[in-house]
Amino acid sequence: MPWAHLRLPPFPQVATRLLGLVSQENVQLHQLCDLISSDAAFAGEVLTVANSLLYAPRYPASSILQAVVVLGANALQGMCMTVGVRAYLGRSMHYPAMRGLWSHNIACALVARRLAAAGSLDKDAAYTAGILHDIGRFALSVIQPQDYAKLLESHCGSPQSMLAREQELFGWDHCETGQRLIASWKLPAAFDAVVCEHHDPPEAEAEWGMAELIKLSCRIADAAGFPAFPGCETTPYGELLELLPTRERLAFHPDLDTLIAEIAATIHDIESA
Numbered sequence: 640m641p642w643a644h645l646r647l648p649p650f651p652q653v654a655t656r657l658l659g660l661v662s663q664e665n666v667q668l669h670q671l672c673d674l675i676s677s678d679a680a681f682a683g684e685v686l687t688v689a690n691s692l693l694y695a696p697r698y699p700a701s702s703i704l705q706a707v708v709v710l711g712a713n714a715l716q717g718m719c720m721t722v723g724v725r726a727y728l729g730r731s732m733h734y735p736a737m738r739g740l741w742s743h744n745i746a747c748a749l750v751a752r753r754l755a756a757a758g759s760l761d762k763d764a765a766y767t768a769g770i771l772h773d774i775g776r777f778a779l780s781v782i783q784p785q786d787y788a789k790l791l792e793s794h795c796g797s798p799q800s801m802l803a804r805e806q807e808l809f810g811w812d813h814c815e816t817g818q819r820l821i822a823s824w825k826l827p828a829a830f831d832a833v834v835c836e837h838h839d840p841p842e843a844e845a846e847w848g849m850a851e852l853i854k855l856s857c858r859i860a861d862a863a864g865f866p867a868f869p870g871c872e873t874t875p876y877g878e879l880l881e882l883l884p885t886r887e888r889l890a891f892h893p894d895l896d897t898l899i900a901e902i903a904a905t906i907h908d909i910e911s912a
Contacts, residue, residue, distance in 0.1 A: 647778050647781070647782065647820070648727070648781055649824075650723060650727055650774075650820075650824055651678075651681065651722075651723040651726050651727065653674060653675060653677065653678050653681050653719065653723070654681075654719045654720055654722065654723030655723075655824050655825070655826060656674055657671065657674055657675065657715065657716065657719045658716060658719075658720075658767075658826055658827060659825065659827075660674065661712050661713065661715065661716050662827055666712065668704070668707050668708065668712070669704075671707055671712060671715060672703045672704045672707055675703050675715075675719065676703055681719075681722060681723075681726070682703055684722040684725075684726070685703065685706070685715075685718050685719055685722050686700060686702075686703060686706060688718045688721055688722060688909060689706040689710060689718055690706075691905070691908045691909050692904055692905045692908040692909075693718075693721075693749075693905050693908070693909060694710055694714065694718075696709055696710065706718075711763070713761065713763035713764065714763045716763060716764075716767045717748070717752075717763055717766040717767045717770060720767050720770045720771060721745070721748075721770055721909070724741075724744065724770055724771075724774070724777060725741065727777055727781065728741060728777055728780065728781065729781065730784070731780050731781055731784035731787075731788075734784060734785070734788035735788075735792075736787075736788040736789075736791035736792050736868065736869075737780055737784065737787075737788060737791075739791070739865075739866070739867070739868070739869065740773070740776060740777070740780065740791065740867055740868070742865050742906050743773070743860055743861070743865045743866060743867045744769065744770055744772070744773050745770075745865075745902075745905070745906050745909065746860035746863060746865035746902045746906065747769040747770075747772060747773075747853070747856045747857050747859075747860040747865075748765075748766045748767075748768075748769030748770045748856075749766070749769070749901075749902050749905060750769070750856040750859045750860055750863070750898075750902070751765040751766060751768060751769035751852055751853055751856035752765050752766040752769070753891060753892065753898075754852050754855070754856055754883070754887055754891055755852060756890075757886065757887045757889075757890035757891045758847070758884065758886050758887045758890070759886075760847075760848070760849060760852060764849065765849065765852055765853075765856075768829075768830060768833045768849050768852075768853050769853060769856055769857075771817075771826075771830055771833065771834060772817075772833050772834055772837045772853050772857060773813065773817070773834075773837075773867065774817045774820055774821075774834060775811075775812070775813030775814055775815070775816035775817030775818070775820065775834060776813040776816075776817075776867065778813075778816050778817070778820060779805060779808075779809055779811070779813055779816060782809070783808070783809075786808060787808070790804055790805070790808060790868075791867070791868040791869070792868070792869065793870075794868055794870055795870030795872075796870065796871075796872060797871075797872045798838050798857070798858075798861065798867060798871055798872075799838040801813075801867075801868065802814060802838065814834060814835045814836075814837070814838060815835070817834030817835060818831060818834055818835040820834075821834055829849065832849070832850040833849060833850055833853050836850050836854070837850075837853050837854050837857050838854075838857075839854060840854075841854040841855050841858070841879075841882050842882075847884050847887075855879060855882060855883065858873070858874055858879055859876065859879050859898075860902075861873040861874075862874060862875065862876045862879060862895075863876070863895060863898055863899050863902060864899055865902060865906075876895045880893070
């Protein structure tokens with residue numbers, strides 16, 4: 640199927656415009672607040688996420704301005720992308736497989752945030768990258784939600800094995816689709832490697848950066864019981880920890896049950912908002 644015929648719906652403009660604004664050096668807080676507040680429904684969702692367990696502010700934010708001041712512009716990126724992805728999925732969230740995919744993305748983002756905090760990478764940027772890493776899947780699910788839900792429910796194999804099945808169904812896999820979307824929506828180029836390489840095998844000797852962090856975060860989310868599809872083959876958690884750089888491995892969660900409980904509680908808090 641030619642790319643132009645996929646008829647992908649646009650991503651919420653507030654979220655994509657915000658990513659562009661935050662990347663500017665001299666952006667003013669009032670610009671961010673005005674942009675988010677221009678869509679009342681979106682602003683309400685952002686405020687809900689800002690007050691969730693994900694950020695756990697000491698004092699609840701009662702306005703977008705207060706949320707921005709307390710949490711910062713970088714955290715705002717992740718909040719808006721979380722709201723944007725959920726809005727983008729829309730009615731496809733009625734399918735259990737899509738809700739599982741949504742949970743996988745949140746879990747990946749939460750793991751990425753913790754991994755980044757354990758090392759030297761920006762934790763808010765890592766969370767945003769985790770939310771966006773499977774944006775190609777979300778796009779394919781929006782095009783044909785019923786067919787894609789069936790594919791997610793029926794397929795068994797490694798995460799990478801799903802790519803060939805997607806190509807059979809759409810002519811595009813979700814990594815290729817995500818890469819095209821990054822360009823089409825004019826999102827920062829830094830996300831390119833995140834969306835198109837996250838199923839490449841992680842390498843213990845590879846240079847540690849955002850793309851490698853998301854590769855492992857995605858697999859850790861699978862191992863923690865939040866796979867992208869039910870029949871996903873997972874790598875044992877202990878083996879994944881061995882692939883982390885020494886600093887991250889020592890500072891990250893060694894206890895899988897604790898990690899699972901924290902991810903589940905945060906996902907529940909966001910979803911019940």
